[in-house]
Amino acid sequence: GGPDDTVPDYPDEIRRCIDRLGLNDRVVMLGAIDPRDKWAMYDGARLYIQSSRTENFGLSVAEAMGRGCPVVVTEGVQSRSVVEAVQGGWVVPFDTDRLRATIEATAKASGESFEAARAQRMAGNPAQRFGTAEEFGDMCAYLCSAQAGFITGQNVVLDGGAYPGT
Secondary structure, three states: OOOOOOOOOHHHHHHHHHHHHHOOOOOOOOOOOOOHHHHHHHHHHHEEOOOOOEEOOHHHHHHHHOOOOEEEEEEOOHHHHHHHHOOOOEOOOOHHHHHHHHHHHHHHHHHHOOHHHHHHHHHOOOOOOOOOHHHHHHHHHHHOOOOHHHOOOOOOOOOOOOOOOO
C-alpha cells in the first residue's frame, strides 16, 4: 500500500473523520507495513477497512478475509464482488466522484440533465438517496466499538436497500 497521488487529501479526510467520531484511541492508520508483519496484523485486527474509493482488486482484502478478519470496502473497489460472494464483510456505497462520473456519462448518453439522471438513480434505491461518507464512517466506528464485540464475520450491506439478496 501507499499514498494515492490521484486523491492526495484523502488520508487527511479519513483522519478528520476518525477525529470527529472520537476514535483516535481505537483506530490506527498504519500506512505501509513490513511484509513479514502483515499476517500478525490481520490476525490481531477486529476489522480491516479498505477505504479506497476506487481500486483494482485489492490483494490485502483477500488476505484479510483469508485470515478470518472481516473487511469493509467501498462499492468502488473491484474486490466488492468477492466480499459479497463470500460474505466476508461489508460493502458500503456513498456519493463519490466515481458515482458522479457514472451519472454524468448516463446523462450525456441519454440526453437528459445531470440532475434528472441523478434523481432517477436515487429513485432506484429503496432509500431514495445515496449514502454519505459520514454514514460510512459511522458504521466503521460502530464496528470498531465495544458495542459490536459480539458481531462476527457477517455482511452488513450499507446501501439503502439496493442489494437484492438476503
